[in-house]
Amino acid sequence: MSDSEKKADIVPVRLGRSSGxxxxxxxxxxxxxxxxxxxxxxxxxxxxxxxxxxxxxxxxEFLAIYTEPQLYEKTDLPVVTLKLLDDEIRSCPFVRDEGCLVYDARPTTCRYYPLGVGNLSHGEEGGDDDKDFFFFVNEPHCKGFEEKKEWTVESWRKDQGVDIHDEINAGWADLIVRKRSFPPNVQWTPKAKEMFFMACYNIDAFKRFVFESPFLTKFDVDEAMIEKIKTDDLAMLEFGFLWLKDVFFLKEDENKTFKLKNQE
Structure with missing residues (x-):
């Protein structure tokens, strides 16, 4: 049997939230x-x-020790991948024979396993089973499918806490989807990619950028929000998503979250 014939035998199964x-x-x-x-x-x-x-x-420190920067091929945007150990089997740095050392803080992809996500709009509240696209990550070694515990995609998401991850990451997913809709010849400058990386992944550097640069003298930000983002990383993350959306995806005549000071 040829490789093309073997591939033809593999029919991807699209799952929705109610799939069992x-x-x-x-x-x-x-x-x-x-x-x-x-x-x-x-x-x-x-x-x-x-x-x-x-x-x-x-x-x-975390980014330097445990990650590698990449460019997401479909968008030319920077993403961060987990740096694996340089051993024969490319192990996760946090895995041991007895399990995961950071299990309660494990990444979104690990929480979804054995499911994969086929789109980036799954973070929207409520969801639409016709639009959601999940699939099985079918690895030959996995014996978990031989176990008898029953789930739906939605009950698995809730049990693994991945629904919360999706909700918090929704602003980031929206940015990627927006950029993916751009024509291929529309490229961001290296500086724009640096800003995207900082606001999305290097939350401590972005916090310094907001509070130690002229940022707050340029943009009109509510005082209550300023106080919140000083100590709340999740508030700062959402703040960053909104700022990136304003700067890179909204036109001048659209209703932006960040207004320039002394400007209607």
Whole structure:
């Protein structure tokens, strides 16, 4: 059988939130932790906040030690991937034979497994089962599908806490979807990509940018919001998403969140 014939036999199954499946992962499953090796994981903005807080690191320290910057091919936007160990099986730096050292702060992709997400609009509140696109990550070694516990896609998302991750990351997903709709010849400057990277992934650097540059003298920001983002990383993250949307995706005549001072 040729490679093309083999590929023709693999029919992707599109799942919605109400789709059902059987799965369970625990230490008694023979393949336990094998899915944590030889992987490519894009970290979301909320993943980075959770992990750097878990490890008691600044965002700069976490990014330098545990991540690698990449360009997302479909958008030419910077994304962050988890840096794997330089061993024969490319292990996750946080996995041990007995399990994950950062399990309660594990990334969104890990929470979704054995599901994958086929679009970036799943963070919208309420959702639409006709528009949502999930699929199984079918790895030959995985024995979790032989377990008897039953789920729907939606109940799995809630059980794994990934619904909260999607809600917090929705602004970031919206930015990526907006950029993906641009014509291929519309490219951002390196400086624009740096700003996107900082606001989305390096929350400590973005906080310094807001409070230690002329930012607040240029934009009219509510005093209550200023006080909130000083200490709340999630508020600062949402603040950054809104600012990026204003600066890079909205036209001058559109209703922007950030108004220039002394300007109607």
């Amino acid at each position: 499946f059987q799965f369970e992962c625990h230490k008694g499953v023979s393949c336990f932790t094998k899915c944590c090796r030889g992987i490519d994981i894009i970290l979301t903005p909320y993943d980075i906040i959770r992990l750097k807080d878990k490890l008691e690191l600044s965002s700069e």
